[in-house]
Amino acid sequence: MNPTTAGRYRVLGRPRDPSELLLVSVDGGDADRDRPDGPPEEAFSPAYVDTSGYDGELARVVAGLHAGALVDATLSWVDSEPRFDRVEVVADTVFEFYDGVTGVFEAAKRAWMVAEAEHEGMNGRVTKNTDGEPNGALYVFAKQSGARDLFEEFRTGVTPLDPLVSRVDQGESVPPEANQPRAVFVLRPLDEPFLVVYVVFRRDGVLAETMRSTYGPGSGPAGASATDAGTTE
Template sequence: MTATPTTGGVYRVLESTREVDERDGGEWLLLDVETGDPTYVPRPDLDAAAGNRVRVTLVWPEGDPRVEESEVLTDTRFSFVRTREPLFQDAHACWRDAQEAGEAMASRVTHGTDGEANGVVYTFADQPGSRDLYEEFRDGGKPLDPLLARLAESVDPPFEVFVVDHTDEPFVLVLLAFERDGLLAGTVRETYFDGHSLLP
């Protein structure tokens, strides 16, 4: 009797952007944190949220992966939104930094009213006609893990990550909030997500 193939690794959980039959419960996209390779698994197989870093053992009966074992390693969460709501001051300042430096990307540390650092904002120039960076962040084509790894060198996770595409601005905004349920994350959710996170 041939054994069922088994693989495993550490993955970032993303919402699948593929069209699937939701009557089957939908699916998660697991993005290998080392290689960036995607694997799609049935959503009911994995108790997680978008953005979680998980260790997963996969079995491949008849070539379709199923989750055999899983463990959430970091409860970081991701949210994505396209919006017309005005962006905050640090986002515009970060974009000006990129323009003044002649770069397509810039970053800036954000601070709370007490002066303490509470997040990092990145702006990435749109590339109309060639790439939709917002969708690439959503589907893992442009992984967010390098930004998270850089932040984790100085701040302990879990974080909260917001990817915001303003329909009238020439850049995509990525905000990494140091505290997953902190004041900054809550303010961003209230402003751009109608008072609630898109995540479970």
């Protein structure tokens, strides 16, 4: 009997190979109770899970997984390599990574100005729409010097995004992620000294769609602002 690990995981897409999904545990996992020596060491590390060779409903669910999805899954470890035994989507959140963007919106620039004024390497704030309702949690981080690449660390899970996502459930008067999936945008501006992580509370809301049209593939003219979606002070 192969050892199994059951737990909650964040899917980080396919950064290494199209045939693999990268999963990172968000709760430490739960070892197969029939295994006397506990789970394999790999169970508590980022896991690259093979996506080929599944049948039926499991194959359909695995094929639909994407970066950002929060899942409950059971992994079976065969020769220290994980495969899905079971997977259920808890929240269909999306992570979107855009490199070399221009025309960064003013709320991000102002957040960075505060960080600089306070001699801090990061800053965060809640944004609101024109009706005064919270619509996102905005974070700016100093670009790292030397060999460290913070954008790539976020993309591959070396530096987890999950604490920024889960903080919304703990502190904001918005429905939990399981009921209202998020859209998390990670932007590396071409000509700014900071990175942006924007946890937008509604995955398919106006603000999220504006971010995609501004910075995503086929986006509009550089310089468009996320304030067009109602982001305010």
